[in-house]
């Protein structure tokens with residue numbers, strides 16, 4: 001019985017790791033291999049990182065933006081479509097997992113062992129030029145981004161011109 005459960009648990013963990021890798025692969029081509037290296041480094045250091053989000057479309061972003069505003073629920077993002085680094089494949093959201101259960105920042109905050117792992121993930125990203133915008137009003141503890149030297153405004157204007165966006169924001 002317990003052997004079966006263990007097998008199931010390890011299959012679940014493998015599946016979660018594959019999900020993380022798939023999400024990393026949605027990133028901007030310049031960020032895929034650096035992010036995979038960080039992911040592998042976490043695995044090596046026994047930091048059970050789980051990638052919750054990679055790139056998302058501006059439509060998905062607009063959908064998320066409605067939560068906690070025009071749609072009841074928790075506010076999920078501070079950014080409208082086109083104004084999140086995720087819309088350009090330049091951001092990842094992560095959390096940790098204990099076996100196959102997810103641990104969010106609020107759950108690790110008072111647990112030094114887990115909190116130190118979380119902080120270590122951010123350090124690994126920081127070392128590769130990513131930021132988690134700790135001083136920004138839209139700070140989210142599990143969000144890291146790398147704008148590759150651009151600003152969100154530049155990326156937005158560029159995408160707007162290329163895709164003929166007609167958004168009134």
Ligand SMILES: [Zn+2]
Pocket residue numbers: 053086091092093140142143144
């Ligand atoms: Zn994010």
